Amino acid sequence: MKEKKEVAAAIQYNEDKDYAPRVVAKGKGEVAQKIKELAKDNDIPTYQDEKLARQLYNLSIGDEIPPELYHVVAEILAFIITLDTKEQ
Numbered sequence: 001m002k003e004k005k006e007v008a009a010a011i012q013y014n015e016d017k018d019y020a021p022r023v024v025a026k027g028k029g030e031v032a033q034k035i036k037e038l039a040k041d042n043d044i045p046t047y048q049d050e051k052l053a054r055q056l057y058n059l060s061i062g063d064e065i066p067p068e069l070y071h072v073v074a075e076i077l078a079f080i081i082t083l084d085t086k087e088q
Contacts, residue, residue: 008032009056010039011065011073020064021073026057045080052076 005028013021025035039046052072056065065073 005029006032007050007053007057008035009053009059010035010044011056013077018064020067020070021077023056023059023061023063023065026059026061028057045083047076047079049076 007028008026008031009023010025011021012018012024027035036046038044049072052069055069059065
């Protein structure tokens with residue numbers, strides 16, 4: 001059986017210019033590991049959800065997330081905001 005490669009995706013949201021969060025990085029295997037390392041090294045919060053990562057991986061860099069992912073991404077962003085406010 002073929003082993004699944006680890007997948008990672010990074011999104012960014014700029015409320016002043018974006019309608020929805022955009023995919024800014026994505027990768028499988030070693031590239032996924034590098035994305036995670038860069039996030040950790042730069043104190044960027046991460047959230048593990050393999051299904052969502054695979055959905056984001058299927059988008060192109062620069063694409064806004066599709067409406068069907070708004071709810072789950074909003075929950076993640078709310079989670080990250082909660083983490084940020086606890087750290088302050």
